[in-house]
Amino acid sequence: MKLNDIRQEYLQAPLEIENFKGDPIRLLKLWYKNAIDSEIALLNAITLSTVGNDGYPNSRVVLAKEISDEGLIIYTDYDSQKGKELESNNKVSLVIFWKEHDRQIRIKAKSSKITKEKSDEYFRSRPIESQISATASDQSSLVDIDSLKERVLEITEKSKDLNSLPCPANWGGYFLEYTEIEFWQGRPSRLHDRFKFVKENGSWTDAKRLSP
Numbered sequence: 678m679k680l681n682d683i684r685q686e687y688l689q690a691p692l693e694i695e696n697f698k699g700d701p702i703r704l705l706k707l708w709y710k711n712a713i714d715s716e717i718a719l720l721n722a723i724t725l726s727t728v729g730n731d732g733y734p735n736s737r738v739v740l741a742k743e744i745s746d747e748g749l750i751i752y753t754d755y756d757s758q759k760g761k762e763l764e765s766n767n768k769v770s771l772v773i774f775w776k777e778h779d780r781q782i783r784i785k786a787k788s789s790k791i792t793k794e795k796s797d798e799y800f801r802s803r804p805i806e807s808q809i810s811a812t813a814s815d816q817s818s819l820v821d822i823d824s825l826k827e828r829v830l831e832i833t834e835k836s837k838d839l840n841s842l843p844c845p846a847n848w849g850g851y852f853l854e855y856t857e858i859e860f861w862q863g864r865p866s867r868l869h870d871r872f873k874f875v876k877e878n879g880s881w882t883d884a885k886r887l888s889p
């Protein structure tokens with residue numbers, strides 16, 4: 678198979694931006710609703726890029742667990758690679774791609790830790806197996822699989838009469854507050870619709886069309 682033989686014709690309707698003047702959040706919510714209505718698999722998956730001390734961006738997929746008018750929430754290990762990078766630089770870039778709708782959303786955001794209470798509450802809501810594995814794993818550190826499995830067994834044994842475990846101190850959520858949002862709608866003949874909104878002094882600018 679040759680990658681350069683892959684061709685995709687985008688046949689979706691245009692993005693009617695006139696309906697969303699200065700309001701990227703309504704458009705964001707509408708696109709999420711469309712994705713939910715279409716039952717897109719893992720529609721809450723987001724590529725999150727942080728910047729390391731070496732200056733390289735570093736990207737990985739995470740899951741958005743809450744989305745609001747100001748930002749979205751993800752959960753992770755605060756001591757992971759991404760956690761360390763967010764500690765020294767809270768500016769992030771996010772990408773969402775829904776191939777079923779030929780849609781991409783690019784977001785710039787600023788991260789901050791959510792409250793311990795909120796992280797605890799979410800941690801308790803997860804299946805006990807996920808709680809055990811999050812407790813056992815020092816995310817992003819070198820590991821040998823046998824010691825990890827042993828640690829999982831140990832914690833499973835200790836927690837067998839419990840419904841939930843305490844949320845580890847180094848585990849929790851980040852609120853990613855939007856500062857820029859760009860919507861991309863795939864269109865025929867490569868004439869895609871691209872509109873960018875920027876938050877300035879607390880308000881969203883009108884959408885600016887960008888060349889595809």
Ligand SMILES: Cc1cc2nc3c(=O)[nH]c(=O)nc-3n(C[C@H](O)[C@H](O)[C@H](O)COP(=O)(O)O)c2cc1C
Pocket residue numbers: 719722735736737738739740741751752753754757758759760816817
């Ligand atoms: C579909 C999918 C969902 C994921 N969701 C999360 C998540 O919500 N939180 C998380 O910490 N890692 C998640 N991961 C794992 C991350 O991509 C990554 O491997 C991990 O967070 C370590 O990244 P880091 O070393 O850059 O910190 C997910 C991976 C995939 C493929």
